[in-house]
Amino acid sequence: MATVKKRQIGRQTYYYLEHTFRHNGKIQKKERYLGKKVPENIDERKTDFFVEIYKEKWYPLFDRISCSRTPNQTSQV
Secondary structure (H helix, E strand, O other), rough: OOEEEEEOOOHHHHHHHHEEEEEEEEEEEEEEEEEOOOOOOHHHHHHHHHHHHHHHHEEEEHHHHHHHHOHHHHOOO
């Protein structure tokens, strides 16, 4: 689940979209800068953020699976 985090740096306030998850037993954090105000299209930004995270996580696995198939196996599908 992505959450909006507010950070105060000096007198300025900045907003970030943050998603934490567990990978190989360790907690990982991905962030995306939103700006000095939370944008109106925050749901769309969250969706794009999740798509980016899932691409990093799952696409290499899909590529590895598709490359491991023999030519005979691909014609059967």
